[in-house]
Amino acid sequence: MPDLPEPLPHTLARLDALTARTGADRGQLLDVAALSERTALGEDVVRALLDGSEPPGDRIDDRVRGRVRALHTAYLARSGKRTVDVCKEVAERLSISPEWARQLLLGKKMPNVPDLTELAAFFGVEEGVRFFTDPAAAVLDRELRRVLEGLEGDGDEGPLVEFATRHGVVTLALRGGRMNLTRRKQEALAVMLEGLLGVDEEEPGT
Structure with missing residues (x-):
């Protein structure tokens, strides 16, 4: 089996080092469904x-169409909007017909570069066109590096990864890395949540 393209193996090695240091479960710390979304x-x-x-x-065209479709599906679930309404919004943004927008969002048509640029902006994708065209390993590596940078903090495990290790709040730890929370904000958030969980844990015995 061919080796994975660099630098994903290095990022995975950093991940393994982090889980070994914290005692966290690697599969629990990285939520496959959240990463997929x-x-x-x-x-x-x-x-x-x-x-x-x-x-x-x-193939590159299958890759692009599949990722546009996945972003659209996730956006519908997150926003609660109807497909027809999203198609109208995209059509207006791309200056195309709602029907053509629907074909793009469903992955049935291949968008051109200007359309991909606008779709990236619409869905809030920082990487722009590269998000749609890069190989899977490169896309996942970027996301894992964001996660690791947020969790590693200033060289030691951050408050959110410590919190996630104790309570299994995997998605919260991942979101913290994604949002680039400072260590002080991570600490404040962890303390607040510890207090809330502590209250819940004490209630049955009171």
Whole structure:
């Protein structure tokens, strides 16, 4: 099996070092479903890459259309909007017809570069066109590096990863890394949540 493209192996090694240092469960710390949503990669692809395997090859047009479709699906679930309304919003932004927008969002048509640029902005994708075109390993590596940078803090495990290790609040730790919370904000958030959980834990015995 061919080696994974750099630098994903290095990022995975950093992840292993972090879990060894904190005693956290690697599979619990990295929520495959959450990573899949934020990278627009299939859960099977994310799982394979985390395990050190290489997913099946894909064509660039299939890759782009699949990621647009995944972003659209996640956006619908997150926003609660109807497909028809999202199509109208995208159509207005891209200066295309609602029907053409629907074809793009469903992954049935291949968007051009200007359309991809606008779609990235619409869905809040920082990487722009690269998010849609880069190989799966590169996309996941970027997300994992964000997570690790947020969790590693200033060289030691941050408050959120300590909190996640104790309580299994995996998604919160991942979101903290994604939002680039400062260490002080992580500490404040962890203290607040510890207090809330502490109250809940004491209630049955009172």
